[in-house]
Amino acid sequence: MAAFILRRLAQSVIVMLTVALVAFALFRFVGDPIASMVGQETTLAERAELRTALGLDEPFLVQFGNFVARAVTGDFGISYRLQQPVMELIMSRLPATLELAMVSGILAFAFGVGFGVYTALRRGGWASSTIMTVSLIGVSLPTFLIGVLLIWVFAVELQWLPSFGRGDTVYIGDWWRTGLLTESGRASLILPAITLGLYQMTLIMRLVRAEMLEVLRTDYIKFARARGLSNRAVNFGHALKNTLVPVITITGLQLGSIIAFSIITETVFQWPGVGALFINSVRFVDVPVMAAYLMLIALVFVVINLIVDLLYYAVDPRLRVDRANARH
Amino acid sequence: MKPPILSVRDLVVEFPTRRGTLRALDHVSFDIAEGEVLGMVGESGAGKSLTGAAIIGLLEPPGRVASGEIWLRGERIDNLPREKMRRIRGRRIGMVFQDPLTSLNPLYTVAEQLIETIRTHMDVSDKEARKRAVALLDRVGIPAAARRIDDYPHHFSGGMRQRVVIALALCAEPELVIADEPTTALDVSVQAQIIDVLKEICAERGASVMLITHDMGVIAETADRVAVLYAGRLAEIGPVRDVIQAAEHPYTAGLMGSIPTLTQTAERLTQIPGSMPRLNAIPQGCAFNPRCTKAFDRCFRDQPDLIPRADGRQVACWLYETAKSEVSNG
Amino acid sequence: MSDIIKKPEPGRVARAWDSDISYSFRKSPLAIVAAGVSLLIILAAIFAPWIAPHDPFNPATLNLMDGFTPPMEPNQFTGNTYWLGTDNQGRDVFSTILYGARISLFVGFMAVAFAMVLGITLGLIAGYRGGWVDSLLMRVADVQLTFPSILLALLIFGVARGFIPPAYREAMAIWVLIVAIGLSEWVQYARVVRGATMVEKSKEYVQAARVIGAHPAKILIRHILPNVMGPVLVIATIGLALAIIAEATLSFLGVGVPSTQPSLGTLIRIGQGFLFSGEWWILLFPSLTLLALALSVNLLGDWLRDALNPRLR
Numbered sequence: 001m002a003a004f005i006l007r008r009l010a011q012s013v014i015v016m017l018t019v020a021l022v023a024f025a026l027f028r029f030v031g032d033p034i035a036s037m038v039g040q041e042t043t044l045a046e047r048a049e050l051r052t053a054l055g056l057d058e059p060f061l062v063q064f065g066n067f068v069a070r071a072v073t074g075d076f077g078i079s080y081r082l083q084q085p086v087m088e089l090i091m092s093r094l095p096a097t098l099e100l101a102m103v104s105g106i107l108a109f110a111f112g113v114g115f116g117v118y119t120a121l122r123r124g125g126w127a128s129s130t131i132m133t134v135s136l137i138g139v140s141l142p143t144f145l146i147g148v149l150l151i152w153v154f155a156v157e158l159q160w161l162p163s164f165g166r167g168d169t170v171y172i173g174d175w176w177r178t179g180l181l182t183e184s185g186r187a188s189l190i191l192p193a194i195t196l197g198l199y200q201m202t203l204i205m206r207l208v209r210a211e212m213l214e215v216l217r218t219d220y221i222k223f224a225r226a227r228g229l230s231n232r233a234v235n236f237g238h239a240l241k242n243t244l245v246p247v248i249t250i251t252g253l254q255l256g257s258i259i260a261f262s263i264i265t266e267t268v269f270q271w272p273g274v275g276a277l278f279i280n281s282v283r284f285v286d287v288p289v290m291a292a293y294l295m296l297i298a299l300v301f302v303v304i305n306l307i308v309d310l311l312y313y314a315v316d317p318r319l320r321v322d323r324a325n326a327r328h
Numbered sequence: 329m330k331p332p333i334l335s336v337r338d339l340v341v342e343f344p345t346r347r348g349t350l351r352a353l354d355h356v357s358f359d360i361a362e363g364e365v366l367g368m369v370g371e372s373g374a375g376k377s378l379t380g381a382a383i384i385g386l387l388e389p390p391g392r393v394a395s396g397e398i399w400l401r402g403e404r405i406d407n408l409p410r411e412k413m414r415r416i417r418g419r420r421i422g423m424v425f426q427d428p429l430t431s432l433n434p435l436y437t438v439a440e441q442l443i444e445t446i447r448t449h450m451d452v453s454d455k456e457a458r459k460r461a462v463a464l465l466d467r468v469g470i471p472a473a474a475r476r477i478d479d480y481p482h483h484f485s486g487g488m489r490q491r492v493v494i495a496l497a498l499c500a501e502p503e504l505v506i507a508d509e510p511t512t513a514l515d516v517s518v519q520a521q522i523i524d525v526l527k528e529i530c531a532e533r534g535a536s537v538m539l540i541t542h543d544m545g546v547i548a549e550t551a552d553r554v555a556v557l558y559a560g561r562l563a564e565i566g567p568v569r570d571v572i573q574a575a576e577h578p579y580t581a582g583l584m585g586s587i588p589t590l591t592q593t594a595e596r597l598t599q600i601p602g603s604m605p606r607l608n609a610i611p612q613g614c615a616f617n618p619r620c621t622k623a624f625d626r627c628f629r630d631q632p633d634l635i636p637r638a639d640g641r642q643v644a645c646w647l648y649e650t651a652k653s654e655v656s657n658g
Numbered sequence: 659m660s661d662i663i664k665k666p667e668p669g670r671v672a673r674a675w676d677s678d679i680s681y682s683f684r685k686s687p688l689a690i691v692a693a694g695v696s697l698l699i700i701l702a703a704i705f706a707p708w709i710a711p712h713d714p715f716n717p718a719t720l721n722l723m724d725g726f727t728p729p730m731e732p733n734q735f736t737g738n739t740y741w742l743g744t745d746n747q748g749r750d751v752f753s754t755i756l757y758g759a760r761i762s763l764f765v766g767f768m769a770v771a772f773a774m775v776l777g778i779t780l781g782l783i784a785g786y787r788g789g790w791v792d793s794l795l796m797r798v799a800d801v802q803l804t805f806p807s808i809l810l811a812l813l814i815f816g817v818a819r820g821f822i823p824p825a826y827r828e829a830m831a832i833w834v835l836i837v838a839i840g841l842s843e844w845v846q847y848a849r850v851v852r853g854a855t856m857v858e859k860s861k862e863y864v865q866a867a868r869v870i871g872a873h874p875a876k877i878l879i880r881h882i883l884p885n886v887m888g889p890v891l892v893i894a895t896i897g898l899a900l901a902i903i904a905e906a907t908l909s910f911l912g913v914g915v916p917s918t919q920p921s922l923g924t925l926i927r928i929g930q931g932f933l934f935s936g937e938w939w940i941l942l943f944p945s946l947t948l949l950a951l952a953l954s955v956n957l958l959g960d961w962l963r964d965a966l967n968p969r970l971r
Contacts, residue, residue, distance in 0.1 A: 015801065026817065136960065140952040142903040144910045144923075145945055148930050152941065156933050163934075219430035226384060226425070227445045227496060228418030237444075238433055245435070257806040264808070267911055268930075279911055282816040290816055301804055317480045318434055 008309055012302045017068070019298035023291035024067045076292035081284045086292045090274055095176045096166060097273030100265070101258045103189055104197030108258075109251055112201045113244075116208025120216070121235055131205075138202035143261060147195040147268035154191060162188045164270040188269075196265040200254050207250060211243045218242075245315050252308035256301040331402060332359035333504050333536045334383065339396035341375070341382050341560075343607075350607040352378050352391065353560045357634060360504065365527065365537040367551030367568065369544060369583075371604050374557040376540045380506040382406075383538070384421050385413045401503065419449040422497035422535075424526070426509040428489035432481035438465070438492055439477040442499055449500035464495045468525050487518035494526055498533065505530055506538045511546065523550055544587050548572055553640075556580050559604055559615040562634060566641030576643045578620045614646070622647060683965070692957035699951050703760040710753035711741075715918070721748050729939050743939040745928065751939060754925060755947050761921040762951070765835055766902040770894050772840030773901075777847025778890070784848065785855025786878060792852070799845045807842035811904055814838040815913050828916040835914055839904045846893045854886045888966045895959035899952050906948055922948045 070076070076086035115135075119128040138146075155163030167184030169177040179185025215221060216239055224234050263275035270276070274293060281289035341353035353375045360366045368376045381387050383398055385405070398406040405416060417423075425431045433441060442461035443454065452460070458477075465473035468491040481489060490510065497505060507526060511519035527550055530537050539551055547554050548568060555565040556577065564577040575581040582600035602619040611617055613628040620627065626646045634642040635649060683689050702709060727733040729743040729751075742751035784795040802810065818834040819827065858864065858881055867877045908914035909923030917924060922944050929941030 018801075136956060137949075137953060140899060140903070140956040141949060142907050142910075142923075142952070144907055145926060145948065148926060148933075148941065149945065151930070152933055152938070219425055219427060220433045222386065223423070223425055223431045223493070223496070224433070225386060225414075226417055226423040227448070228414055228416070228500070229445065229448055230414065233444065233448070238436075241435055242433065253804065256804070260806040260809045263812070264907060264911065278812075279913070282812055282819075282913055285816065285819055290813075294813070297805075297809065305804065316435070318482050 004313070005310075008306055012306060015302055016295075016298060019295060020068050020071060021064065023071075023294045024064050026287055026291050026294075027067070071295060076295075077288040079281070079286055079289050081281065081286040081289070086288045089277060089289065090292060090296065091175070093272055093274045093277055095178065096271060097259065097262050097266070097275060099178060099180065100189065100192055100196060100271065100273060101255070101262055104193040104195075105200070105255055105258050107193060108197035108200035108204055108254075112204025112251075113208050113247070115201075116205040117212060117235075117240060117243075119205070120209045120212035123213075135202040135205055138198050139206075141198075143195060143199055143264045144268050146198055147191070147265055150191045150195060151268070161191055163191075166272060192265050192269045192271055195268065196258060196261060199261070200258060203254065204247070204251055208243060208247055211247055212239055215239045215242045245312070248315065249308045249312050252304055252311065256297075256304045259300055260297060330362050332361050333401055334360040334538070335397075335399040336379075336383065337397045337399070339379070339382060339398065340394040341378055341387065341391060342394040343391050345390075347608065351394075351560060351610075352607060353382065354631075355396070356557075356560075356562050358555050358562065358565055360536045360538060363531070363534050363536055364553060365530070365539055365551045367547035367554040368538060368540045368557060369542065369547055369554055370557035371542060373604065373607075375560040376542075376557055377508050378560075379557070380423065380508050380538060380540055384417055384423050384506060386417075386423075415449075418445060418497075418500045418502065420502050420504065422500070422502035422505045424490075424493055424497045424505065424507040424510045427513045428486050428493055429513070431493050432489060432496075434481055437478050437480055438484075442477070442496060445496055446499050461495075461499065464499055465492070467529060468492070468495045469521070470495075486514055487522060490514060490518075490522050491525060494522070494529065498529060498535070501533060502535060504536045504538065506540070508540045509542070510539075512541070512543070519546070520549075544572070544583065556583070559610055560607065561615055561631070562642075562644055563616070564641070564643045564645075565634075566637070567639060570639060570641060576637065576641070576648065577616075577645050578622050578647075579616050582619075614644075683961070686961055688957055689961040692954040692961070695950055695954040696958060699759055699947070699954075700763060702756055703763045706753075706756040706760045710750075710756045712750040712753045714749040714754045714757060726937055728937075742943045743937075745937075745940045746932065751943055754920065755922070755944055758920055758922045758925050758944060759947055759951065761832075761915055761919055762902055762905055762923070762948070765832060765839070765905045765915070765921070766898050768836045769839035769843065769901040769905070770897050772836060773843040773897060774847055774890065774894060776840065777844035778851050780844065781848035781851030782855055782879070782882070785852040786859060788856070788859075795848070796852075799848060802842075803845055807839075807900070808904065808907060810842040811835075811838040811908060812911075812913065814841055815908065828918065831914070831916045832919070835905060835908065838908075839901050842904070843897050843900065846897070847890060850886050850889045850893065851882065854882045858882050858885075892959060892963045892966060895955060895962055899955040899959060902948075902955065903952055922951075 074087045078084065079086050079089060082089065115131050119131050122128050151163045154161045162184065165188060166179045167186075167188035168182040169179045169185055170181045172178050172181075179189055216235075221234060221239055224238050229238075260275075262271075262273055263279055265271065266273045266275040267279055274296070277289060278293045280286070281293065336359070337357050339353055339356045340351065343350040343352055356375070356379060358366070368379065370376050378387070378391070381391075382393055383405075385408075387393065393406055396406070397404060400416070400420060405413065408416070432438075436444075439458065439461060442464070443457045446452065446457040446460055447454070450457075462474050462477055465477055470476055470488060470491055476483075481492070484492065494510075505526075510526060511522050514522060523546055526537070539547065541547065551568050553566060554568050554571050556563045556571070556579065558579050564571060564575065564580045566576075571580060572584060575584050579600070586599060600619055605611060605615060605618070611628075613626075613630055614620070614623070614632050617623045617627045624646070626649075630646075632644045632646050632649075634644050636642055637648065683693075725744055725746050725748040727740055727744040729741060731743075733740075733744075740750050740752065742755070744750055745754070780795055784792040815834060815838045818830075818838070822830055822834070855878060858878055863881075864877060867873075905914055905921060906923030906926070909921045910927045912927070914923060915921045920928070925944035926941060926948065929944060932938075932940050
């Protein structure tokens, strides 16, 4: 067990370093950092001085080492576009994204599992067919289009909900700004959360349905029925439990992609999160922000993967090799 | 004569497909007496497993019972509402499946699965259920049952798992146990043990057994009577000794001839030319007529009825029709 | 019941018509509708220059006074009527949709083609070579799969932008987009082909081919490709829907096609800006087109996958 954790940690570090390499390469080769930082009047001599001062003429590995060392402490330099420390920018906008991601993730999971189980158990009913059709539309609708259409219906026509921004936010502690504690904050959260979560929900739903149908075809379910166990015991006690094991892992991985998809939702709703920050940095080739965002996302994914692996281990007894394997 | 535990009358199982309806079981009729072991033999695809599934009410759609009757101790069970049939499963009819490696839910311990089944059918406390479970595991031959009951299925070997399966099938004390190829997936060395366990434990509890298999050797050792299925129809049924030593249906005779024995010295094993017809290409009349050396014109016209013979035997073959009037019904 | 009389052998067309796939298609109204809609949009897009009543991108033909005309109503200044209305610059919405669909489909098909070629090639190499080449490729594939494709596409786009001098950015934008989207989708093809290659590689005819000096790779391709055509086709169809959506998303975000060649995504972004002022048609029609396109292609892919899945028969 300990060996397993250590191995996964080592893998995670390797992945992070690889991503760091990519991020660093971005810095080094995309555009000229000096040119982005100074005005046109700066003389060549001054530019050369700046280059040395920033350590840009050191050998590659040294620069990479410096980069990693600074990254670990959270120093990603200054944004070309906004002239502010990148870390500060990211941290100030992170709570907005995280809140959105969490709310939509919970919604997506709850409804996804619920609908998935329902459509697996009640195949062919009209409710199931409707849900499946809507799910297909959900997969075919680009996230941004969902957002725009929602805005149109609920913000413009019905005027029930705000069409952009976070509403009023309050501080919890000295860093986290939350919109959950104000009415306008919660109202502003609804449409973006649905937009962000809809795609995930359809994915989870289809996954749960497919898994459950597979499980319902297995021998042990047939045997459970042959033993006269009630429908509830068979469907929920046995089938659902076996279905959720792979579903949990995949859902965990989805959490990572929610954070990435927030780019789109934040753009549609002008939500002040890290996603919007990233898009602007791509538009303006603001490399420090791009690199930092990359590292951040990689970190999130790696951590989530690790947690999911551990979860899998905890839930599936076949993975625990704690007893001597039986051959009696 | 005690009434039979199970009585199947003219059972017809059909599969509607887009190319027409396939008849997988065609007017199959037989009885199982109390405490008896009936072997059901046939090639793959003959319909043996379907018969078992139909009896316990677990036919997979689109298969369905098109007509016929199934009686359990004088009560009709083929037309019961679902909830009533569910209560019969496990409690009055138990079933053992073929592959022990996939018959048990990997996420639950053996204790949990046994206790759940016991408490579904019997009103006992958790503790009492556990006691019975341990005793049962012990009876089927799991060593150190009290400790191993808390293991997960993957901690057991194949043979051990099948013993657990037998325990599970019997823990609610059914009157009839349907065993569908219970040893086919096991090592040869383990097969005999499992069959013995099954036979003993059923005999102890007075339960009848319907033993489905394609292995005549197992039947010869274990069964009291044997039914031979061919292309969804019953070819012959009778006491094991009689059918094996003096098979009456040409197909059965061919089957017996194709089994090697240690005592006979024969140059070659007999082989029945051709193969069992597919369900959508069953010939008119007797299903065996293309391969039968003794077929005559009636065999190609009419499907043979089950003709009663001596000692409770029955044969579905026109060869024996004329003799019908000479034998009294057994 | 019996069928001892031999029927004459059916001809090829009859067999194709009677095959499982074609039967499944004919019995599924959804698949027929989906195929019809896709075909319609594709044809309309191909023939856009001939079908479109106006050329929306020629400034000479545009009249600002035509702007903001609602659908099917004559413009209050010029008296012109447009089926689906005009946008803020007087461009006919119907024409812009046709041309926009053209761009979307072009990018979509090219991206899928690129992903397919790349994926199949890499899959063949990985499967055939095995060893460290295979491990490396699979590792890369695994890592890539954990990241959402939109992120990858954005990254590639951003990097490409940094390399290309601003003067060429517009012209290259479409190709960068194609490469970006294609690069984010090659993995599925590679996996399928790799699996099939590994299965075939160990078969005897490959050894035999080596013995007679024939290049086993050619033999492999001839034998593998027919086997994987089914799954590859499913992946390609669903991939097309994904590519179309990806392109629309990137264009919507402003990092896709340049605004001089708007695709459906760009049109939607423009449309969103006019929601509050009431010109709903600028948003609605491009949205419906995109939805119809993505949905029908997805449905086709779904149906295809079910039709080709032997276990569901």
